[in-house]
Amino acid sequence: xxxxxxxxxxxxxxxxxxxxxxxxxxxxxxxxxxxxxxxxxxxxxxxxxxxxxxxxxxxxxxxxxxxxxxxxxxxxxxxxxxxxxxxxxxxxxxxxxxxxxxxxxxxxxxxxxxxxxxxxxxxxxxxxxxxxxxxxxxxxxxxxxxxxxxxxxxxxxxxxxxxxxxxxxxxxxxxxxxxxxxxxxxxxxxxxxxxxxxxxxxxxxxxxxxxxxxxxxxxxxxxxxxxxxxxxxxxxxxxxxxxxxxxxxxxxxxxxxxxxxxxxxxxxxxxxxxxxxxxxxxxxxxxxxxxxxxxxxxxxxxxxxxxxxxxxxxxxxxxxxxxxxxxxxxxxxxxxxxxxxxxxxxxxxxxxxxxxxxxxxxxxxxxxxxxxxxxxxxxxxxxxxxxxxxxxxxxxxxxxxxxxxxxxxxxxxxxxxxxxxxxxxxxxxxxxxxxxxx
Amino acid sequence: xxxxxxxxxxxxxxxxxxxxxxxxxxxxxxxxxxxxxxxxxxxxxxxxxxxxxxxxxxxxxxxxxxxxxxxxxxxxxxxxxxxxxxxxxxxxxxxxxxxxxxxxxxxxxxxxxxxxxxxxxxxxxxxxxxxxxxxxxxxxxxxxxxxx
Numbered sequence: 164x165x166x167x168x169x170x171x172x173x174x175x176x177x178x179x180x181x182x183x184x185x186x187x188x189x190x191x192x193x194x195x196x197x198x199x200x201x202x203x204x205x206x207x208x209x210x211x212x213x214x215x216x217x218x219x220x221x222x223x224x225x226x227x228x229x230x231x232x233x234x235x236x237x238x239x240x241x242x243x244x245x246x247x248x249x250x251x252x253x254x255x256x257x258x259x260x261x262x263x264x265x266x267x268x269x270x271x272x273x274x275x276x277x278x279x280x281x282x283x284x285x286x287x288x289x290x291x292x293x294x295x296x297x298x299x300x301x302x303x304x305x306x307x308x309x310x311x312x313x314x315x316x317x318x319x320x321x322x323x324x325x326x327x328x329x330x331x332x333x334x335x336x337x338x339x340x341x342x343x344x345x346x347x348x349x350x351x352x353x354x355x356x357x358x359x360x361x362x363x364x365x366x367x368x369x370x371x372x373x374x375x376x377x378x379x380x381x382x383x384x385x386x387x388x389x390x391x392x393x394x395x396x397x398x399x400x401x402x403x404x405x406x407x408x409x410x411x412x413x414x415x416x417x418x419x420x421x422x423x424x425x426x427x428x429x430x431x432x433x434x435x436x437x438x439x440x441x442x443x444x445x446x447x448x449x450x451x452x453x454x455x456x457x458x459x460x461x462x463x464x465x466x467x468x469x470x471x472x473x474x475x476x477x478x479x480x481x482x483x484x485x486x487x488x489x490x491x492x493x494x495x496x497x498x499x500x501x502x503x504x505x506x507x508x509x510x511x512x513x514x515x516x517x518x519x520x521x522x523x524x525x526x527x528x529x530x531x532x533x534x535x536x537x538x539x540x541x542x543x544x545x546x547x548x549x550x551x552x553x554x555x556x557x558x559x560x561x562x563x564x565x566x567x568x569x570x571x572x573x574x575x576x577x578x579x580x581x582x583x584x585x586x587x588x589x590x591x592x593x594x595x596x597x598x599x600x601x
Numbered sequence: 602x603x604x605x606x607x608x609x610x611x612x613x614x615x616x617x618x619x620x621x622x623x624x625x626x627x628x629x630x631x632x633x634x635x636x637x638x639x640x641x642x643x644x645x646x647x648x649x650x651x652x653x654x655x656x657x658x659x660x661x662x663x664x665x666x667x668x669x670x671x672x673x674x675x676x677x678x679x680x681x682x683x684x685x686x687x688x689x690x691x692x693x694x695x696x697x698x699x700x701x702x703x704x705x706x707x708x709x710x711x712x713x714x715x716x717x718x719x720x721x722x723x724x725x726x727x728x729x730x731x732x733x734x735x736x737x738x739x740x741x742x743x744x745x746x747x748x749x
Binding site: 214217218221222224225226228229230232233248251255256497499500504512 | 621624671672675676678679680716717720721724725727728729730732733737
């Protein structure tokens with residue numbers, strides 16, 4: 164049996180795939196190691212949907228390839244880059260022994276067996292396979308886990324290649340998800356982070372109607388689960404039923420991640436988005452009215468083909484007014500096999516980058532103002548660790564890995580995974596700081 | 602075989618970094634202590650010299666294999682060469698990555714106005730250890746200059 168190391172890049176959906184592969188390998192008797200120096204087999208679970216992600220994945224492959232001069236006997240590429248450019252990887256990187264696409268990651272153990280026999284492997288299975296859960300080895304802290312409720316995407320935004328890499332939208336059966344969530348709770352998970360390419364569409368393909376609200380209700384009934392956080396909610400699919408569920412269920416964290424990408428109607432249409440500025444404004448107002456204190460995260464794309472300076476400034480005004488609690492901004496990445504790549508009027512890189520900097524500067528100011536509003540207030544914090552001086556953790560406003568933290572002093576003994584109340588007394592640049600209340 | 606004889610056999614065949622040499626002997630079954638002693642001895646005799654090894658490696662990688670600095674650094678690190686020696690070896694070599702990138706692109710003889718082809722060329726060069734930004738800049742210059 165071998166020692167397996169894995170490097171997983173990109174989004175949380177990819178992380179879940181990596182965790183499933185690790186469980187499959189562990190089940191076959193392999194040992195999972197954290198240090199690539201110790202690994203006989205290294206898996207690089209790649210990301211490949213935008214330029215920067217592709218570069219990061221290639222760099223990771225190069226970096227891990229060097230371990231083949233040491234203990235590593237097999238180097239395997241999986242994930243979106245592998246799905247997208249399997250032949251390329253095999254041609255350009257002789258160090259890679261196997262490439263598994265997004266429809267084949269469950270074949271990992273078999274691939275390792277074949278590659279061990281010296282056969283170079285390429286497996287690109289059906290990306291529209293029926294998506295079901297399976298055991299996982301969590302790579303997140305023991306008290307938090309992602310819960311992937313669907314695979315693929317049916318939105319076909321014109322800039323995005325994901326449907327070609329991950330297939331059509333396929334929801335998992337509710338009972339299958341609940342079973343996994345129960346097992347996670349039993350293993351000590353307190354926070355479930357519900358993910359999919361589009362969580363709000365959950366159920367439509369399987370049950371003929373949206374079932375996210377129903378699913379969240381069922382998840383909230385699971386003993387041991389304290390927080391349920393939802394990511395990737397498409398604005399046009401957020402309905403009154405879902406808002407009511409967020410509002411009335413104490414276990415559902417008052418945090419919504421709604422990738423809107425832009426606000427200008429012409430650009431939204433070109434992006435293939437099914438919403439308008441007016442409906443976005445109304446949705447944000449409604450969410451803030453109905454769910455007081457809700458933290459709204461969004462992501463935007465600047466420099467989409469044909470985006471004029473005026474339209475960009477409109478987006479800046481929108482950001483100023485909407486005052487998002489959390490904001491991720493991407494410069495448009497021209498991706499082959501997408502309709503947007505064929506549009507005339509591509510924006511020069513320097514312009515895209517200038518727009519990126521401008522909007523981030525704007526958001527920094529909003530972020531600090533938002534943080535200052537919390538001084539003197541008490542926040543429930545999920546403890547994550549101790550940095551040598553202060554404890555730190557996340558409030559309802561902070562999701563794992565992508566958001567800031569709350570730092571605090573504490574007199575009593577606490578440990579990672581505990582929930583504590585913290586009175587905020589100051590703002591650090593991005594983070595909040597305070598004292599734990601007894 | 603006596604460790605010294607085996608070691609000599611190795612260094613006469615090709616250049617080794619100290620780490621590569623040690624790993625090879627340990628894998629062969631020699632004791633770690635005797636390997637360490639031999640490495641020191643061979644170093645004194647000049648049979649093992651990480652700086653010289655790194656210099657030659659950089660020279661060949663840049664001029665023959667046409668590799669980017671990023672990949673060269675990773676490869677040298679994997680061979681156990683310390684960072685300061687890698688830096689020294691790199692600074693001693695005349696490296697002009699844009700020229701190498703240009704040479705490799707022109708050798709492809711493809712239409713880079715086609716996004717699919719351009720991305721393929723960019724990936725090919727990234728696998729060689731060049732940075733995306735540098736590759737894009739060269740492509741831009743070539744296109745603006747009417748060379749492509």
